[in-house]
Amino acid sequence: MPRTARASSIDAILRETASAVVARISNAVAQQVAELVREGVKRELASPGRRIRAGAARRARPRGEITRWVADARARRVPNFVIEATGLDTKKKIVAKFGSGASFERGKPLPKTKA
Numbered sequence: 001m002p003r004t005a006r007a008s009s010i011d012a013i014l015r016e017t018a019s020a021v022v023a024r025i026s027n028a029v030a031q032q033v034a035e036l037v038r039e040g041v042k043r044e045l046a047s048p049g050r051r052i053r054a055g056a057a058r059r060a061r062p063r064g065e066i067t068r069w070v071a072d073a074r075a076r077r078v079p080n081f082v083i084e085a086t087g088l089d090t091k092k093k094i095v096a097k098f099g100s101g102a103s104f105e106r107g108k109p110l111p112k113t114k115a
Contacts, residue, residue: 071102081106
């Protein structure tokens, strides 16, 4: 039995020492992190031109007037002036009639149809 009592007392000593070391280290780490945060906040407040709003999304480029469009099966949308000029309402129909790569320009005649 003396052997178990000694083993448990060593174990208790090791646990106490380890908990004291962990408490000191965690305190030092917390202080270091707090100092880094303070420095970062000071730096951000010192340069007002570089502030970034939280959750601010990048602004989309404003849509301009489309005056030229090339028929492509991968295009997202067909401009209204192409729909009005051809009378066709989908890009599939336009590509089928004029072919991929046909160029449409506002105010100019339609390209030749595909054979």
